[in-house]
Amino acid sequence: MTNQLGTLEELPKDYLRALNDLSVAPLWPFLRAALPFDFPSRATVPFIWRYKDIRGHLMRAGELTPMEKAERRVLVLSNPGIGLEKLMATPTIYAGLQLILPGETAEPHRHTPSAIRFVIEGDGGFTIVNGEKCPMEKGDLILTPSGTWHEHWHAGKNPVVWLDALDLPVIGSLEVSYVVEGKRQAINNAADRSQTAYRRSGLVPYASLGKHRADYPLIRFPWREVRESLVSLAAGSGPKDPVHLAYVNPETGGECLPILGFSAQMLRAGEEVAPPRRSSSAIMHVIEGAGQSEIDGKTIEWTEGDTISVPTYARIRHRAASGKPAFVFHVDDAPLHRKIGIYEELVD
Numbered sequence: 001m002t003n004q005l006g007t008l009e010e011l012p013k014d015y016l017r018a019l020n021d022l023s024v025a026p027l028w029p030f031l032r033a034a035l036p037f038d039f040p041s042r043a044t045v046p047f048i049w050r051y052k053d054i055r056g057h058l059m060r061a062g063e064l065t066p067m068e069k070a071e072r073r074v075l076v077l078s079n080p081g082i083g084l085e086k087l088m089a090t091p092t093i094y095a096g097l098q099l100i101l102p103g104e105t106a107e108p109h110r111h112t113p114s115a116i117r118f119v120i121e122g123d124g125g126f127t128i129v130n131g132e133k134c135p136m137e138k139g140d141l142i143l144t145p146s147g148t149w150h151e152h153w154h155a156g157k158n159p160v161v162w163l164d165a166l167d168l169p170v171i172g173s174l175e176v177s178y179v180v181e182g183k184r185q186a187i188n189n190a191a192d193r194s195q196t197a198y199r200r201s202g203l204v205p206y207a208s209l210g211k212h213r214a215d216y217p218l219i220r221f222p223w224r225e226v227r228e229s230l231v232s233l234a235a236g237s238g239p240k241d242p243v244h245l246a247y248v249n250p251e252t253g254g255e256c257l258p259i260l261g262f263s264a265q266m267l268r269a270g271e272e273v274a275p276p277r278r279s280s281s282a283i284m285h286v287i288e289g290a291g292q293s294e295i296d297g298k299t300i301e302w303t304e305g306d307t308i309s310v311p312t313y314a315r316i317r318h319r320a321a322s323g324k325p326a327f328v329f330h331v332d333d334a335p336l337h338r339k340i341g342i343y344e345e346l347v348d
Contacts, residue, residue, distance in 0.1 A: 047308070139329075267325060
């Protein structure tokens, strides 16, 4: 293999015109861009979207654009390295901040991309997923897998804001992204399954034994229970052991969704962690606390509500501020990497 490949300029113009007329292109002038040596080409850059800076603009969007003209009122977190018009936080992750105001309803629809909601602030909001009513409290994770009907309501008094994350860039690149509008769903009267059937890890409904496992048995993961689990794990771990939990399908132990993976991490007060370099890209959302991250040599100071993009194969070091722990939520594309056999972890 060589870096001294032929260029377009070396080819006769009549030859290139003839190829263009046939919708054919020579590979060798573009080969290193598609297959660079030793390390991938990356457009994604480490970047922070500061909640305190964006929130005011999100609230103004509520004044400027009524829900019936927005369908979903969202400010998209677009990575400047990829391009703002691409609507991507990373090459596989779409992320945005969505606002719903008291008394509003985001009408029901379903779509081919899978999505999650991670609640940032407010109370009185709820999402209905295939008839299951899921309360939206700060830090809750709510899944809306591909093809599931979902709608959002607000029965409280203050604005509700959540972080959306979708595999839209992947589904869009496959040219299979679309949405279908629907009718309002009938809500079953039972509490969501996080409060009934799946209250504790290691316990599943007996009737599910020996049967085909449900793809998405648990739609809502309450933050109060995840936080308690992280604190308990920290208490039972060594001072250098990472406090990091994955959200999984409670019946299979596998990842919640096919393309995107989710996890929550506690950084003890003053703690510094340096995870291995991973092939997967990610976004990191700060639930509580403050600290800083060094990502590919760029130092980023973060606090509650902020969201940070992490490129593939990034060198990372996180540090919580002294005084109290920090809690962060991660979204990555590791499930997709594992399925197609490209997932890597590298230790320098």
